[in-house]
Amino acid sequence: MLFNSYEFxxxxxxxxxxxxxxxxxxxxxxxxxxxxVLASLVFYSYWDINNLPILLCSIIFNYIMGILIExxxxxxxxxxxxISNLSMLxxxxxxxxxxVNLNAIFNVDLPVPEIILPLxxxxxxxxxxxxxxxxxxxESKGYSFLKYxxxxxxxxxxxxxxxxxxxxxxxxxxxxxxxxxxxxNMALGIFIFSLGLFKKVVIADxxxxxxxxxxxxxxxxxxxxxxxxxxxxxLQLYFDFSGYSEMAIGLGLMFNLKLPINFNxxxxxxxxxxxxxxxxxxxxxxxxxxxxxPMGGNRLGEYKRMRNLFLTMLLGGLWHGAGWTFVxxxxxxxxxxxxxHFWRKIDHAIPNKLSWFITIIAVVFAWVFFRSDNINxxxxxxxxxxxxxxxxxxxxxxxHSKIIEVFVLFLIVLYENNMDTxxxxxxxxxxxxxxxxxxxxxxxxxxxxxSEFLYFQF
Numbered sequence: 001m002l003f004n005s006y007e008f009x010x011x012x013x014x015x016x017x018x019x020x021x022x023x024x025x026x027x028x029x030x031x032x033x034x035x036x037v038l039a040s041l042v043f044y045s046y047w048d049i050n051n052l053p054i055l056l057c058s059i060i061f062n063y064i065m066g067i068l069i070e071x072x073x074x075x076x077x078x079x080x081x082x083i084s085n086l087s088m089l090x091x092x093x094x095x096x097x098x099x100v101n102l103n104a105i106f107n108v109d110l111p112v113p114e115i116i117l118p119l120x121x122x123x124x125x126x127x128x129x130x131x132x133x134x135x136x137x138x139e140s141k142g143y144s145f146l147k148y149x150x151x152x153x154x155x156x157x158x159x160x161x162x163x164x165x166x167x168x169x170x171x172x173x174x175x176x177x178x179x180x181x182x183x184x185n186m187a188l189g190i191f192i193f194s195l196g197l198f199k200k201v202v203i204a205d206x207x208x209x210x211x212x213x214x215x216x217x218x219x220x221x222x223x224x225x226x227x228x229x230x231x232x233x234x235l236q237l238y239f240d241f242s243g244y245s246e247m248a249i250g251l252g253l254m255f256n257l258k259l260p261i262n263f264n265x266x267x268x269x270x271x272x273x274x275x276x277x278x279x280x281x282x283x284x285x286x287x288x289x290x291x292x293x294p295m296g297g298n299r300l301g302e303y304k305r306m307r308n309l310f311l312t313m314l315l316g317g318l319w320h321g322a323g324w325t326f327v328x329x330x331x332x333x334x335x336x337x338x339x340x341h342f343w344r345k346i347d348h349a350i351p352n353k354l355s356w357f358i359t360i361i362a363v364v365f366a367w368v369f370f371r372s373d374n375i376n377x378x379x380x381x382x383x384x385x386x387x388x389x390x391x392x393x394x395x396x397x398x399x400h401s402k403i404i405e406v407f408v409l410f411l412i413v414l415y416e417n418n419m420d421t422x423x424x425x426x427x428x429x430x431x432x433x434x435x436x437x438x439x440x441x442x443x444x445x446x447x448x449x450x451s452e453f454l455y456f457q458f
Contacts, residue, residue: 097322193250199243226384
């Protein structure tokens with residue numbers, strides 16, 4: 001089920017809210033939690049019920065592993081559970097990629113399995129892996145199976161993040177005030193949800209057709225079209241994923257849950273280090289605390305620090321998808337971070353505006369690999385963007401009026417308020433009501449062209 005669908009907004013959401021708070025008020029909190037787990041599983045199964053057993057087995061397995069790790073403090077159980085989680089993720093996400101490359105390297109013809117990637121598997125796997133590591137570190141106490149299940153399945157985050165951390169989420173399930181209907185949280189949640197919905201269906205989905213046209217014609221695009229495609233995708237991905245993240249936060253607030261902010265105006269960044277503190281924050285935190293630091297972080301000397309940075313981003317790229325384009329995207333950001341840290345070390349200041357320009361150009365070039373279907377397409381577009389392509393004078397396939405659209409959207413991105421400011425400034429008055437109604441109604445007109453979120457594929 002998609003957030004940007006009539007059945008979600010007019011059927012699933014109001015019914016779930018009504019029953020959830022009704023059970024909490026007239027029955028018990030545990031029954032309300034149980035109902036929300038069930039509703040989240042229905043939400044997940046609506047897409048493809050065949051994925052449900054995978055999710056349920058993952059929850060049961062990791063909960064049992066958490067108990068064993070907590071009781072025994074054995075690193076063997078932790079290693080076993082992590083290997084098991086990564087093996088499951090690897091099978092569904094990377095086995096086909098592995099066999100295709102094996103065939104190419106050794107000139108064999110092994111059959112490539114047709115495996116459908118279960119929705120949200122990367123997010124619920126990482127969420128639970130982080131939990132197990134924290135249990136081993138003695139940073140987590142035992143939780144009931146009911147609360148643990150809600151932590152993993154709560155539907156606003158389940159299919160495209162953010163990655164949740166038990167220390168910030170599960171304690172909210174024990175606060176009785178969170179099970180009492182809040183008019184303020186409901187109003188704020190609807191407001192934030194409406195803004196995220198508008199970002200997704202009115203902005204991101206409108207960018208998709210001409211961005212797709214550029215990347216589908218990567219071999220023949222000229223200089224202007226290449227830049228329009230690259231900048232268009234840069235904006236499409238931002239509005240699509242930040243829109244989803246804001247909808248998730250808004251939905252959480254409707255249920256009195258505070259989900260983590262996943263974006264903090266990343267295209268305002270004046271360095272790549274700053275960018276990764278602002279873009280997909282929950283993933284950045286996971287890579288830092290559960291990969292980079294355990295590998296040694298910056299504690300083993302400058303050379304190993306750079307190695308750890310590069311490997312962390314390389315694996316972060318591979319997490320996004322089974323393809324060499326994602327590997328190169330991760331490698332580019334690893335290289336960017338190495339250069340950024342080296343530059344900071346020599347302490348040679350760059351004016352902020354120039355630093356911002358260099359950062360955004362680096363990000364845009366990397367997004368070309370992230371979006372492209374294959375490496376050749378990515379290189380063709382990048383070469384066209386430099387003006388060195390033989391297609392320099394090719395006829396344009398994209399209207400140059402899109403330049404104005406790109407410019408306006410970048411201004412919106414650069415001057416919009418961050419989530420904290422929006423939450424703090426919110427007041428349930430007529431102005432915010434008007435904004436909510438306008439954005440919701442505008443979005444509803446685009447529901448005839450319902451589309452998936454870009455991060456569903458990851």
